[in-house]
Amino acid sequence: MESCSHFDIDKLAKVMKILSEPNRLNILCSMGLECTPVSAIIAATGLSQTNVSFHLRIMREAGLVKGERRGAFIYYCLYDTTLLEVLENMSQWMDDSQKKAFA
Amino acid sequence: MESCSHFDIDKLAKVMKILSEPNRLNILCSMGLECTPVSAIIAATGLSQTNVSFHLRIMREAGLVKGERRGAFIYYCLYDTTLLEVLENMSQWMDDSQKKAFA
DNA sequence: TGCGCATATGAGTGATAGCGCATATACTAG
DNA sequence: CTAGTATATGCGCTATCACTCATATGCGCA
Numbered sequence: 001m002e003s004c005s006h007f008d009i010d011k012l013a014k015v016m017k018i019l020s021e022p023n024r025l026n027i028l029c030s031m032g033l034e035c036t037p038v039s040a041i042i043a044a045t046g047l048s049q050t051n052v053s054f055h056l057r058i059m060r061e062a063g064l065v066k067g068e069r070r071g072a073f074i075y076y077c078l079y080d081t082t083l084l085e086v087l088e089n090m091s092q093w094m095d096d097s098q099k100k101a102f103a
Numbered sequence: 104m105e106s107c108s109h110f111d112i113d114k115l116a117k118v119m120k121i122l123s124e125p126n127r128l129n130i131l132c133s134m135g136l137e138c139t140p141v142s143a144i145i146a147a148t149g150l151s152q153t154n155v156s157f158h159l160r161i162m163r164e165a166g167l168v169k170g171e172r173r174g175a176f177i178y179y180c181l182y183d184t185t186l187l188e189v190l191e192n193m194s195q196w197m198d199d200s201q202k203k204a205f206a
Numbered sequence: 207t208g209c210g211c212a213t214a215t216g217a218g219t220g221a222t223a224g225c226g227c228a229t230a231t232a233c234t235a236g
Numbered sequence: 237c238t239a240g241t242a243t244a245t246g247c248g249c250t251a252t253c254a255c256t257c258a259t260a261t262g263c264g265c266a
Contacts, residue, residue: 004132004187007194013125015197020120021254022112029107038213051255053214063204072212072263080200084107090189091110094118097183101166124224141243154225156244175233175242 018062019087023047024055028065028083035068035077121165122190126150127158131168131186138171138180 018024023045030036030044042052056076059065064083067076078084121127126148133139133147145155159179162168167186170179181187 004135004191007191009125009128009132011197012190012194013123013128015193016119017123020116020123022116023254025112025116029112032107039211048256049213050215050257054255057214063201067213069213069262074213074262080196080203082196082200086193086196087115088107088110089192090118091115093183093185093189094114097185098166100183126224142241151226152243153227153245157224160244170243172232172243177232177243 015062015064018058018064021055023051024059025087027052027055027059028078028087031065031076031078033078033081033084035075037070037073037075038067039073041076118165118167121162121167124158126154127162128190130155130158130162131181131190134168134179134181136181136184136187138178140173140176140178141170142176144179 026045027041027047030041038049038052038056041047041056042049045052047055056065056067060067060076063079065076066079067074069075129148130144130150133144141152141155141159144150144159145152148155150158159168159170163170163179166182168179169182170177172178
């Protein structure tokens with residue numbers, strides 16, 4: 001029935017949902033390619049500690065991010081660092097698409 | 104502060120949110136590259152008329168989709184047909200990412 | 207062992223999203 | 237003009253989400 005049966009819509013929707021939260025995107029961005037302690041994320045984003053932990057858990061359980069303990073700190077990093085490229089591509093597509101609309 | 108300041112996080116989040124609904128993704132897929140009357144979308148997805156209209160409005164207002172009247176019918180089509188490729192890329196990335204996780 | 211810092215978790219809350227029902231609007235045919 | 241079909245919209249309900257507060261856990265240090 002659908003022309004795009006070659007990919008799993010529900011799985012795609014779940015990942016998209018996780019990436020549809022500005023605070024989560026900010027957290028991902030603030031991590032960048034390096035592993036970063038939670039406190040640094042808190043400082044970079046200005047979000048509350050609880051809130052950052054809340055979002056990190058969601059992304060961790062989705063396999064987007066992983067956290068490893070180093071002494072008293074827990075360092076979080078992207079599970080697959082190409083995620084940032086994916087976001088960038090998406091953003092680029094939005095710009096291009098918008099340009100097309102006004103052409 | 105963020106390493107990816109070159110794209111608009113809020114705008115990205117909004118589009119992602121719209122694409123994070125399985126029914127909406129199904130609707131987009133069922134349209135494919137062709138303009139399709141609402142009734143055909145209803146038939147293809149099995150969703151209620153009200154529900155399809157509801158989702159179409161959201162995607163229309165977001166500029167993902169446009170509808171044009173042809174007689175009694177309203178034909179909907181992708182505003183930018185490359186959207187399907189974007190979804191496909193995203194889906195592909197998810198698969199690759201998952202493979203990496205188990206390597 | 208006990209204190210303090212870093213982070214996680216559970217409960218509760220307000221806002222929002224998705225959905226169905228009923229109804230309205232736009233168009234066509236007779 | 238009327239009846240029927242195609243689609244949109246307003247309202248109300250429920251589930252889910254993002255968030256906060258309070259508290260728990262894990263670690264290092266005195």
